[in-house]
Amino acid sequence: MNIKKRLILSNTITIVIPFVVTIIASFLFVFVCSTIFNKDVSYDNFKKFMFIKTELSNTKSTIWKQNSEDMEDPVYQKYLYQKLSNIDGELIILKNNTVIFTSKDINKIDIEKCLLESKVKSQRKVVEIDTLDYIVEVAPLRFKDEALGSAILLAPTFEYAGILEKLIIFIIGVFLITFIGVNIFMSYLFSKRIIKPLSLLKAAVGDISKGDLSLEIIEAGDQEIVDLCADFEKMRIQLKDAVSLKKKYDDNRTMLVSSISHDLKTPLTSIKGYVKGVLDGVANTPEKAERYLKTVYSKAEGMDVMINDLLLYSKLDLSQLPFNFEKTDIIDYFNYCIHESTIELEKFNIKISLINDLKGSKYIKIDRERLMRVILNIIDNARKYMDKEKGEITILLRETNSSIIIEIRDNGCGIDNNDANKIFDRFYRADSARSEAKGSGLGLAIAKQIVEGHKGKIWAISHESKGTSILISFGKISEG
Ligand SMILES: Nc1ncnc2c1ncn2[C@@H]1O[C@H](COP(=O)(O)OP(=O)(O)OP(=O)(O)O)[C@@H](O)[C@H]1O
Ligand SMILES: [Mg+2]
Structure with missing residues (x-):
C-alpha cells in the first residue's frame, strides 16, 4: 500500500469507527434503559417533556417582557393562567410574599419549596405538592410601588428520567473515547508501517556513512518506503x-x-x-x-x-582498451590461426588440426587482433608445455543452442586437476613451467581479460598427464 492510500484509509477509519461504535452504543444504551431499567425513552415522551419545558419558559419570558404592573390585572393573570392550562399548569403570583393570584390551592410551605427549588442550579427543578410532582419555574417581579414579587409557574411532571441528556453525554463520551482509542491505534499502525522502516533505513544509512557496507537494507513498509x-x-x-x-x-x-x-x-x-x-x-x-x-x-x-x-x-x-568488434566467420578465422602457427609448430614436431562440428557457417563478433593473441598464446602454451614426442594440438569447434564453444586441446604435460583454473590468475606458473619455460605467467590472465571483454568465458579442463583443454565460449549472434 502506498502512503497516500494509507493516510486516506487511516483517516476514514478514524472517523467511521467512532461513529459506528457510538451508534451501536447509543442503541444499546436505549435498549438497556428501556428494557432493564424500564425507562420511557420514547421520542413522544421526550417531545412531551420538551413541550412542557417550552410552554413554561415561553410563559416565563412573556412575564418578563410584560410590565410588572399588569401582573396585578386579573385579566392578564387569567390570560397567563390560560396559557399554562395547555400543559395543565398552575400559576401563583406573589407580591411581598403575599399571594395575589393562585390557580391552585397551595400552602405557604409549598410556596417556599418552589422558591427555593428555583434558586437551585439544577436541570430538573421539580417540587412535590400534594403527592404530585411539578416542574417549577419562577419569574422575579418588581411592582410599580417598588414591591418585589414572583410568578411561580408549575407544570405537572411525569416519569421522565432525563434520558436524553444522559444519552447525549453518553454519546459524546463514547465518541471521544473511541475516537482517541482509534486514533492511538491508527497512529501505532502508521508508525509501524512508516516510522519503523524509516528508522531502520536511517540506521542502515548511518552504517553506510561509517563505511560498513556489508549489511543489506531490508525493504519493508509502504510502497514509497x-x-x-x-x-x-x-x-x-x-x-x-x-x-x-x-x-x-x-x-x-x-x-x-x-x-x-x-x-x-x-x-x-x-x-x-x-x-x-x-x-x-x-x-x-x-x-x-x-x-x-x-x-x-x-x-x-x-x-x-x-x-x-x-x-x-x-x-x-582497468578497461582502458576499446575493442574493435567485427562479425567474423569462425571457421575462416581458425583456419587463419592454424595457418599462422603451423610453420613454428612444425619446428617442434607438433601437428595442429581443426575439427569442425558446427552446423553450417557460424559468425561471432570478435576483435580479431586481440582474440588472435589469445589463441596464439594458448597454442604457444601447448608448444611450451609439450612433453610428448609427437605433439598434437586440436582445435574443436562445436555449438550449443546459445553459444559457440572453441576447445584447444593438446597432448602436452598437462596440469594438476586442482590447478586447472588457477592458470588464469596473473603471474600463476606451475612449478615445472617456472623452472623450465620462458614466460611471465600473464599470458592466460590477459587471455581471460580479452575473452571477458567479448562477454565470453574461458576455462580449462585437465586431462592430467594426457594433456590439457582450454575452452572458450561466445554467445551466438543471429546469422546473416
Ligand atoms: N597447455 C598447457 N599445458 C600445461 N600447462 C599449461 C598449459 N597452459 C598453461 N599452463 C600452465 O599455466 C601457467 C600460466 O600460463 P600463462 O600462459 O598464463 O603463462 P606462461 O605461459 O607461463 O607465460 P606467458 O604466457 O606470459 O609467457 C603456465 O606457466 C603453465 O604452468
Ligand atoms: Mg603462455
Missing part, C-alpha cells in the same frame, strides 16, 4: 562494488609492483653479470664477447615482452 529502501540498497551495492573495485585496483597495483620488481630483477641481474663480465675482460675472446652480448640482448628482449604484457594486462584490467 520500499522503493526508497530499494534505491538505497542499489546505492549500497554500487558503493560496495566501487569499494571492492578500488581495492582490486590497489591490490593489482601492489601485485604488479611486487611482480615487476621480482620478475624483472632476475633477467636484470644476469644482464648486469654479463655486462660486468665483458667490462672485466672475462669475455676475452670475440666469440665469448658476442655470446655474452647475445645473452644480454635476449634477456633485454624478454624484459621488453614482459613489460609490454604488464602494460597490456593493466590496461585491460
